[in-house]
Amino acid sequence: MSVVAIVGRPNVGKSTLFNRIIGQRRAIVEDVPGVTRDRNYAEVTRYSTPFILIDTGGFEPISEDRLLVQMREQSQLAVEEADVILMVMDGREGLTPSDVEVVSGLRRAGKPVFYVINKVDGPKQDAETVDFYSLGVDKVHAISAEHGRGVSDLMDEVLAVLPHDELAAEEEASEVRLAVIGRPNVGKSSLVNRLLGYERVVANATAGTTRDSIDSPLEYNDQRYVLIDTAGIRRKGKVSQKLEKFSVVQALKGMDRAHVVLVVIDASEGVTEQDLTVAGYAYEKGRAVILVVNKWDLIVKDHKTMGQYTADLRDSFKFLPFAPVLFVSALSGQRTNRIMGMVEKVAAEFNRRIPTPELNRVLKEATISHAPPMSQGKRVKLFYITQTAVRPPTFVAFGNRTQGIHFSYHRYLVNQLREAFGFEGCPIRLFFKDRE
Numbered sequence: 316m317s318v319v320a321i322v323g324r325p326n327v328g329k330s331t332l333f334n335r336i337i338g339q340r341r342a343i344v345e346d347v348p349g350v351t352r353d354r355n356y357a358e359v360t361r362y363s364t365p366f367i368l369i370d371t372g373g374f375e376p377i378s379e380d381r382l383l384v385q386m387r388e389q390s391q392l393a394v395e396e397a398d399v400i401l402m403v404m405d406g407r408e409g410l411t412p413s414d415v416e417v418v419s420g421l422r423r424a425g426k427p428v429f430y431v432i433n434k435v436d437g438p439k440q441d442a443e444t445v446d447f448y449s450l451g452v453d454k455v456h457a458i459s460a461e462h463g464r465g466v467s468d469l470m471d472e473v474l475a476v477l478p479h480d481e482l483a484a485e486e487e488a489s490e491v492r493l494a495v496i497g498r499p500n501v502g503k504s505s506l507v508n509r510l511l512g513y514e515r516v517v518a519n520a521t522a523g524t525t526r527d528s529i530d531s532p533l534e535y536n537d538q539r540y541v542l543i544d545t546a547g548i549r550r551k552g553k554v555s556q557k558l559e560k561f562s563v564v565q566a567l568k569g570m571d572r573a574h575v576v577l578v579v580i581d582a583s584e585g586v587t588e589q590d591l592t593v594a595g596y597a598y599e600k601g602r603a604v605i606l607v608v609n610k611w612d613l614i615v616k617d618h619k620t621m622g623q624y625t626a627d628l629r630d631s632f633k634f635l636p637f638a639p640v641l642f643v644s645a646l647s648g649q650r651t652n653r654i655m656g657m658v659e660k661v662a663a664e665f666n667r668r669i670p671t672p673e674l675n676r677v678l679k680e681a682t683i684s685h686a687p688p689m690s691q692g693k694r695v696k697l698f699y700i701t702q703t704a705v706r707p708p709t710f711v712a713f714g715n716r717t718q719g720i721h722f723s724y725h726r727y728l729v730n731q732l733r734e735a736f737g738f739e740g741c742p743i744r745l746f747f748k749d750r751e
């Protein structure tokens with residue numbers, strides 16, 4: 316995410332502009348690299364491009380020459396950390412020597428700088444900005460942070476120069492990676508062939524040999540997917556103990572590159588220790604998971620079988636209560652056409668961002684209906700919550716004495732988030748942080 320920094324002398328209206336840009340509500344960003352605690356920062360999500368806004372203000376009242384030193388440091392930091400700089404000056408006071416000094420420093424930065432003249436509250440004050448052209452800059456922006464005048468025009472121009480996050484854009488445009496994992500012989504290759512719609516030619520391996528996982532591109536509803544098939548253990552003949560182990564390593568490697576993981580289980584064999592191991596790994600890695608029970612055709616069933624099987628599965632995979640379950644037969648093709656639809660849905664959830672106000676509403680309701688625990692005689696307080704990441708959805712709740720929150724309350728809050736927002740197939744990460 317790009318960073319926009321507000322710099323300028325004390326009292327020019329930096330905080331006012333900061334609040335004006337972020338709107339009423341204020342999302343605290345956690346652990347922004349290089350952003351120190353003493354500066355105010357917020358994630359701004361209400362414009363077309365989200366960005367991080369830093370208010371570099373808050374100097375102690377000090378002598379003029381100390382101030383100049385601080386301002387140099389401040390703008391230096393802004394230059395290093397920010398992608399775009401808003402240099403705020405005071406239209407009422409006019410241009411000051413320290414403004415001139417800072418501007419000359421910023422000019423050498425080679426980053427977009429907007430020269431903002433604040434406190435130009437009405438057309439009458441517009442004349443005051445003329446003075447600032449002596450800085451030799453191409454353009455100055457006259458605004459009133461307090462009244463909002465000129466701010467949206469300024470923001471339009473700021474957004475236009477914000478470098479769009481190349482990595483994020485690429486990731487966004489690029490494919491969803493789907494790993495198909497499971498023990499040897501559960502039917503991974505057969506499933507992959509079903510999903511691809513054709514028989515992929517598998518290199519003819521001899522007993523005991525392995526190959527790397529195979530990536531196959533696939534398109535579904537205009538979205539590109541890559542199927543990572545971790546099959547690769549010879550399937551003819553006996554599968555030795557050693558090969559079983561190796562298949563775990565293969566599965567782990569495949570999952571490392573995946574967004575969504577299909578954990579394939581052989582219906583006729585049930586859940587094994589190894590299935591739990593690989594699924595547990597997928598969970599720890601924060602991957603989205605779908606449980607696929609294959610070879611469903613081999614099961615003699617009545618109307619209760621699927622329900623019973625699901626219950627047993629839930630019991631085994633206690634840590635994956637959010638994972639959808641599909642019963643399929645790669646052999647006959649029964650219900651295999653539902654797999655990609657489910658993958659699409661889960662991948663969307665995996666990438667979903669919840670606006671902070673909605674999260675705060677859920678947190679508020681949750682803490683009202685079930686208060687946080689006491690910690691050393693005092694009630695733990697939770698004030699606000701924000702989503703800090705996707706893939707997997709990750710949240711940080713800010714409060715007091717949060718170290719007093721234990722597993723059960725943590726789980727309660729995760730469940731409340733899940734109830735409110737779904738996140739089917741996705742693990743939810745929730746962290747607590749004490750507000751300073």
Ligand SMILES: Nc1nc2c(ncn2[C@@H]2O[C@H](COP(=O)(O)OP(=O)(O)OP(=O)(O)O)[C@@H](O)[C@H]2O)c(=O)[nH]1
Pocket residue numbers: 323324325326327328329330331332372373374433434435436458459460461462
């Ligand atoms: N008339 C007018 N006053 C403003 C405007 N913006 C801010 N102010 C006032 O200017 C004073 C300083 O505003 P702040 O936003 O606290 O200034 P700051 O640059 O963040 O100050 P520091 O935190 O000391 O760096 C406050 O009294 C504001 O009400 C504006 O657009 N017009």
Ligand SMILES: Nc1nc2c(ncn2[C@@H]2O[C@H](COP(=O)(O)OP(=O)(O)OP(=O)(O)O)[C@@H](O)[C@H]2O)c(=O)[nH]1
Pocket residue numbers: 497498499500501502503504505506545546547548549550609610611612613643644645646647
């Ligand atoms: N009855 C039945 N047999 C299946 C089904 N899916 C796969 N099989 C059979 O199970 C065997 C193993 O299938 P594969 O697709 O090769 O399994 P795999 O998981 O890729 O195996 P490895 O490559 O050893 O990891 C083959 O004989 C398949 O024909 C199914 O849905 N029903």
